[in-house]
Amino acid sequence: MDRGTTSRQLTVARTRRSSPRSRSCYGRLRRVEATQLSGDVTEILVTKEQLANRITELAAEVDRDYEGKELLLVGVLNGAVMVMADLSRALNMHCRMDWMAVSSYGSGSKSSGVVRILKDLSTDVTGMHVLLVEDIIDTGLTLSYLVSNLRSRRPASLRVLTVFRKPEAARNPVEISYVGFDIPNEFVVGYGLDYDGLYRNLTSVGALSPSVYT
């Protein structure tokens, strides 16, 4: 299948922290922001402002593409919580929202494509216009499973939106209609993305320091 996209894709520019913050500055920061600056995150890849701007752009594309249609956003828990909240509120159209939770078996941090549904949809999506909302696509194996699973339920249409896409995803044949940012092949956290359940509430997205997991 052609994996051309309808959305302008952005390749992120890296924002390096220029100089260490003084101790007194830490005291005035909220705790998650202090974490961002204190070494767990080595490099900010996408700032909170870039995220907000890009989600607004994607919402405008979705508004245009789904005009006159009833839209169901399906968020993949837990990572898509932030984008679902921001995207849905940036839309000018009505939408319904539902959620799936999956766990992907794999070795280390890589998924194998063998996926188990932990929480299924509450909605019968037959005949509905479904937009699957993901936080990040790495190998694309989880996405392949989700797309074929949802297709089997016979929605009127099925498209995919992801905030982040890593290079390996380009080898996966599943079409992704809306991509927020193409990012390098690094383990990133923030804006819903976690390591060991932590860092989801970071407002920007950055590369996790290997010192955290080694």
Ligand code: IMP
């Ligand atoms: P895939 O099946 O290889 O595309 O894996 C996608 C899933 O792996 C995402 O939904 C995330 O849960 C997780 N994942 C992949 N890369 C990262 C990352 O850099 N940070 C956090 N989670 C990630």
